[in-house]
Amino acid sequence: MIQTYDDLKAAVGRWLHRTDLAAVAEDFITLFQMRANRNLRVRQMETNLSQMVSGQTVALPADWLEFIGQPTLGGKPQSFVTRDQFKRLDGLVHVFEQGYFSIFGSSLRLNVDVSAGVTLDFDYYAKIPALSDTNPTNWLLQDGADVYLYGSLLEAAPYLNNDARIATWQGLLTTAMNDLQAASDTAKTSGGTLEIR
Known part of the structure; x- marks a missing residue:
């Protein structure tokens, strides 16, 4: 289960089958947070x-x-x-x-x-509050750990010269972000329907 910054860094290493990425995993997370701030607009x-x-x-x-x-x-x-x-x-x-x-x-x-x-x-x-050692969690990690994981893995692919995985991580990230956006849009209307007045 991914609940904290340390959990996320460890998950990145596990998913990439690498034990030598502890320091650079922080960069992948930071780069993804920058991408998310440019692209994500949800109620949180x-x-x-x-x-x-x-x-x-x-x-x-x-x-x-x-x-x-x-x-x-x-x-x-x-x-x-x-x-x-x-x-x-x-x-x-x-x-x-x-x-x-x-x-x-x-x-x-x-x-x-x-x-x-x-x-x-x-x-x-x-902006999404940045994860760090002094801020080990935030709303996005709580509501969308998959978004964080796939986004960090996408940022890792060029570093690892693994271009073949870019499309995989991009596809999973897009699906996760779309799901998060849809859940936000539904929550904003509390399940009701919009009426033209």
Whole structure:
């Protein structure tokens, strides 16, 4: 059973029939976590940030991947514009009017006058907490140990010059990730059906 970081590293060695990969197995896991953060968007990654802001530039959380829906300022939804559009906007709008935002690097920029202070609120997808010796488990290892295992094995194949196994591990990983995504989508609707209103 794979329940911890050490369990996962040991499983990688067993599946590859190698006893000399203990150190490099950590790299395979890290590389897979990077891949998963780029490709996976499930309910377990959803979180919220709510904070008082009084400036137009707000640092995005370190674990931010992308927004879910629109950010709000004082409860009013803000509309996304491109960087070029943002640069062309003339002046700040009042906090109670329709505002705009854009992403510049790792910051959210607002064209709303928030100098008096207003609550910024948004939902977002957060990075998967990285496994390590000091963080031996996370939600993905608990809910999808197969995803972690197949992803790590896929990352191991090029290192081992075993190109013949890439398609096998990729196929198993794709199936496991699709299953995890389907379970997440079903859980979000609690088994109900969507209705057009």
